[in-house]
Amino acid sequence: MKSPIISISVFLVITLSSVHAMAKSQQKDQNLIESTCKNTPIYQLCIATLRADPGSAAADVAGLALIMIEAVEAKSKEALSAQCKEEYKAVLEGDVPVAKSAVRGNPKFAEGGMADAKVEADDCEDALGGKSPLTKVNGDVADLAVVARAIIRNLL
Numbered sequence: 001m002k003s004p005i006i007s008i009s010v011f012l013v014i015t016l017s018s019v020h021a022m023a024k025s026q027q028k029d030q031n032l033i034e035s036t037c038k039n040t041p042i043y044q045l046c047i048a049t050l051r052a053d054p055g056s057a058a059a060d061v062a063g064l065a066l067i068m069i070e071a072v073e074a075k076s077k078e079a080l081s082a083q084c085k086e087e088y089k090a091v092l093e094g095d096v097p098v099a100k101s102a103v104r105g106n107p108k109f110a111e112g113g114m115a116d117a118k119v120e121a122d123d124c125e126d127a128l129g130g131k132s133p134l135t136k137v138n139g140d141v142a143d144l145a146v147v148a149r150a151i152i153r154n155l156l
Contacts, residue, residue, distance in 0.1 A: 036064050040150035042143055049144065061154050062104050068148035069099045069110070072117050075144055079137040084124035091117045091141070099148070107155035114152060118145040 033056060037046035046068070050056040053067045073096045080088040099113035121141040128134060 032059075032061070033064065036061055036151055036154060037147075039154060040147045042147050045143055046147045046151070049147070061151065062107075065103045065107075065110065065148060065151045065155065066100060068144060068151055069096060069103065069114065072096060072099075072114065072141060072144045072148055075137060075141045076117070076121075079121070079124065079134055079141060081134065083128060083132070084134060084138075087120040087124040087127075091120050095120070099152075103152060103155065107152050111149050111152045111156070114145045114149040118142045118149070121145065 033047065033050050037043050037050065040046045049071050050064055050067055053070075056064060056067055059067065073092065076088050076091045076096070080092065095113040095117040099110040099117075102109035102113070118141075121138045124134060125132075125138040125142075128138075
């Protein structure tokens, strides 16, 4: 019969090894997020957006790009209004779907989709004269698209 002390010791060694491995994996994931975001023009927005998504912890660079594209999509849905319906319809029906499907295949098309999403947000803001109820959302969409584009460039 095995000694309970040996069984407990083996259990503790296995448990501590697993915890250590998980901690190293989480650190590696955080390092990927940080190193990816350092290659973007708006580091804090990148970090905040990616860390807010639980899927970022296990994502590769393409996965991080998809998370950012989804952030552009979500913010664009907020901006979809009668005032800028055509601009944000183009983002939601053209730019975002193209970017999502191309990020793991031909990232150049994903980059183009996010470049156009920024143009559409800027066009909406310009059409509204620079001060409107959509000013913040337009700026957010433009900034998120810029960050998404920068992340996608890591895949080229």
